[in-house]
Amino acid sequence: MAVAGRAHFVYHQSMDAEGTALAKIAAAIGEPARARMLCHLLDGRARTSTELAIVAGVSPATASVHLQRLRSEGLVSLLAEGRHRYYRLGGRRVAAALETLKVLAGGTGGGGAGFVPPAPDELRAARTCYDHIAGGLGVALHDRFLALGWLARRFRPARAYELTPGGCRGFSALGVDVEGARGRRRRFAYPCLDWSERRPHLGGAMGAALLELALERRWVMRDPEGRALSLSRSGRRELLARLGIQEAGAGLRAS
Helix, strand or coil: CHHHHHHHHHHHHHHHHHHHHHHHHHHHHHCHHHHHHHHHHHHCCCECHHHHHHHHCCCHHHHHHHHHHHHHCCCEEEEEECCEEEEEECCHHHHHHHHHHHHHHCCCCCCCCCCCCCCCHHHHHCEEECCEEEHHHHHHHHHHHHHCCCEEEECCCCCEEEECHHHHHHHHHHCCCHHHHHCCCCCCCEEEECCCCCCEEEEHHHHHHHHHHHHHCCCEEECCCCCEEEECHHHHHHHHHHHCEEEECCEEEEC
16 A cells, blocks of 8 residues: 555656646746747747847846746757857747747637638648748648548547658658658658638648759749748749649648
8 A cells, every 4th residue: 555655656756746846847938028929939040138138028138037937848959050049949849849839829710701810811821830841832732742642541640640651751752852851850741730711731740851852943932031932934834744733822732
């Protein structure tokens, strides 16, 4: 009985510790100025404390205090380049958590009548989700890869994709470095819930490799000041010729 009682006590200690840690992270994210800073860093770029102070609408001194709190919880990291100090998001897991919270912040939503995506048109059309393609373009690509049979759902680990033999050939033909993506120390491919579309886009190493290719080939261009991506004329031609995806009004669809 003493052993059972000890195990019960240790279990509750562990649960209490996890709850306390979760509450600290939630409190760090929950302050509006800090939340604005984190959302601004979702494009994967580094920013100075002065730039983040402007985004957050606070003084530089207050921004420094906020950034120290975010660093203490592992939500941002500090990069030093000579005399300059830059802040960036604390990693892919932080980005994934923020994207999920943005879904909750916008309501349960869905594709039903009356749903209004809580995003400007340029962000809803195409944007970066840390280091992969999100928005209408990202969702259209994800759906097309599934329709073509390039991606197969895996049940272990949960919410993961593997490439089919046809997918290996298809992505390689696009120019994606499949083997390079497999060698990265991160999740290979998974459905990342898109906060504006309420449907998944492709995340993981394959999603990052696809964005890198699209930028290198100039199929998409980054907004220099934010997360938005613009689809180039050559990008439109390539999407139609290679994947059968074309624009339809404000969105994209397979032809």
